[in-house]
Each structure stands twice: as C-alpha cells, then as structure tokens.
Amino acid sequence: MKLDGMHHITMITGDAQRNVEFYADVLGLRLVKKTVNFDAPEAYHLYFGDEQGSPGSILTWFEFAGARPGRAGAGMIHTIQLGVASEESLDFWAGRLESKGYPSERGERSLSFEDYDGLRFELVVADGGNPALRAVHPEVPAEHAILGVEGARAYIARGTDADRGLLTETLGFTELADGEYRLDGDIKHFQWAYDVTTERGVAGAGTVHHVAWHSSDEDHPSWQQRVADAGMHVTPVIDRDYFLSIYFRQPQGVLFEIATTSPGFAVDEDPAHLGEELRLPKQHEHLRPLLERRLTPLANPRIAVRQEA
Numbered sequence: 001m002k003l004d005g006m007h008h009i010t011m012i013t014g015d016a017q018r019n020v021e022f023y024a025d026v027l028g029l030r031l032v033k034k035t036v037n038f039d040a041p042e043a044y045h046l047y048f049g050d051e052q053g054s055p056g057s058i059l060t061w062f063e064f065a066g067a068r069p070g071r072a073g074a075g076m077i078h079t080i081q082l083g084v085a086s087e088e089s090l091d092f093w094a095g096r097l098e099s100k101g102y103p104s105e106r107g108e109r110s111l112s113f114e115d116y117d118g119l120r121f122e123l124v125v126a127d128g129g130n131p132a133l134r135a136v137h138p139e140v141p142a143e144h145a146i147l148g149v150e151g152a153r154a155y156i157a158r159g160t161d162a163d164r165g166l167l168t169e170t171l172g173f174t175e176l177a178d179g180e181y182r183l184d185g186d187i188k189h190f191q192w193a194y195d196v197t198t199e200r201g202v203a204g205a206g207t208v209h210h211v212a213w214h215s216s217d218e219d220h221p222s223w224q225q226r227v228a229d230a231g232m233h234v235t236p237v238i239d240r241d242y243f244l245s246i247y248f249r250q251p252q253g254v255l256f257e258i259a260t261t262s263p264g265f266a267v268d269e270d271p272a273h274l275g276e277e278l279r280l281p282k283q284h285e286h287l288r289p290l291l292e293r294r295l296t297p298l299a300n301p302r303i304a305v306r307q308e309a
Helices: 016-026 087-099 160-170 220-229 282-294 301-308
Strands: 006-013 030-036 044-049 058-063 076-084 104-107 110-114 120-125 149-156 174-177 180-184 189-196 208-215 244-249 255-260
Touching (some): 006 016, 006 149, 006 255, 016 044, 016 058, 016 301, 076 087, 076 208, 087 104, 087 110, 087 120, 160 174, 220 244, 220 255
Parallel strands (some): 006 058, 076 120, 149 189
Antiparallel strands (some): 006 208, 030 044, 044 058, 104 110, 174 180, 180 189, 244 255
16 A cells, blocks of 8 residues: 555635636646635635646645735745756746746756745756646647646754654655655655744745645545554545545644545546536535625636637
8 A cells, every 4th residue: 555646735825816827827737626615615725737637736725815925834835846847948937937027046957936925836857757747838838838746845843753654654755864755656756855944834825734645546545544553633534526535734733635536626527628617515516606606706817718719
C-alpha cells in the first residue's frame, strides 16, 4: 500500500473573480470545477488543473469574499512549486508574469513570484519523473505550459524529527536530508520540505488550508486505520463528491488529507465543459436558487475564448 504523490492543495482567497483571472488566464490552468464549500455553501470552492483535472495538477481555493490577507507561519505551507519543462520556459514565464503586472525573481533553475493575494509560488524545471499534466491556453505554448505541482515547503516551529516517523514509516516518504522528503508513487512523485520559523501564522487570503495526498480507491479504506495506528486523530471517510477523503493534522500542525482517484471531476459534467456551470454538493442542491443569487457570477476565460472563435 502506497500513496501516489499529491492529489491537490487548497488555499483561501478573498476574491473569486481575481482567482479565476489569475489561475485560468495568467497561469493558463483550466478551471475544472466551480462549486461551493461543503461546510460553508455561501463560499465558492474553485478547482484548477490540467485538461482532465488529474490528481497532481489540482490547486483549489475557498473564496471567503473580502477576507483579510493572511500570513504563513509555523504549521503552514508557505511555497508551492509548479513544474515547467525547461530553462526557456522560465524565461517565458518571467516575461508573461511581468506583462501581467506580477514581478518575479529568477533563481537557479527556478522562478519565484506571488499571486494577487501574496501566495508564494516557485516555478521549477521538472526532473522528468512526473507525467506532464498540461492545460491548454491560447497564449501559452504547449512547450512552456505548467506541468503539474512538483512540491511544497512548509514552516515549522520545532525540530524536523516531530513527524519523521509519520512521514517515512506510515506514509511512505523517503527522507533525502534533514527536513527534506520525497514521496514516490507508481506514477507521480512530490517534494516535501520544512523551514523553521518562530513566526505565528494567520489564516486568511493568500494562505494554504491543507494538502491532500493521492490514494488509490482500493487502498483508501486502509489508510484511515494506518494513520490512526500512528497516533493521529483522523476523521471518518468523507464523501467530497469528486473523491473520498480523510483528514488529520500532523505533529507539525499542517492539515493533511488523503483523497481517492475516483469518481473524478467528470462525474457531473461533460469533460469538454468542466468548470463551466455551478455544481453543488448533493446536500446543498436545495439551496441552488439562493446561492445563484448570492454568489458573484464568474467570467471564465475559456468560455470567452470559445465565444470569440
């Protein structure tokens, strides 16, 4: 039994329309699902990824309209790494981000920038071990498209040994160096790392809510018991319509989820039209008239391009 890399990472934003404009237009990802938060249906939950909405490509946001900016601190992810194909791709993105009003900083085989909420990203030249999880955008050449999520870095307040056993013995990560780990699945891999800080985090716009690891459907029921046996307080299995999930907070304070492959994002939409209509969790479908009045209509760049063609 093993995890197959990352499934998705979920963040908080204060502005759903700017969220769509940045991720579905500036970064060229596909809006694969427009739905609402299970626990707060008045809030959008937006999913972005590759053309199929593949696990490993998915970035999601809860929109709490007008939310104040947050700050990453101990127990929170502070940087998300996205893969690109080459050094030339880094040059392309430096130019594209600058043209859209987002400055960037070039590193060795990397390019760092922040989104409109101040969430920090790093484009890195992918090492070729992951499948290319591309989306299609008319202004982003295929050879420069983002290829999926390669890794993430989190802040911690104490030594890296606090969850070493959980990561390596229970979840199957390989320790590369102190505070540096790699999760190798049969199809995908993911880099996971820690940086020590004394700063306390503040949840808000531009912060990460949780990271979800990817499990096969068959193995998922066993993960709940395995995580509980490691001493973690783990939730029951929760049906999220597009995957099944369990949640637990690891010793460093980061909220972990383990999510299944199925049924996937095409379970309630034609794959050619993912993310175009508001889809509601079954438990909130009766609220549709109210939510359609309250939620801000969102302009999807993909629909606009198709209408212009």
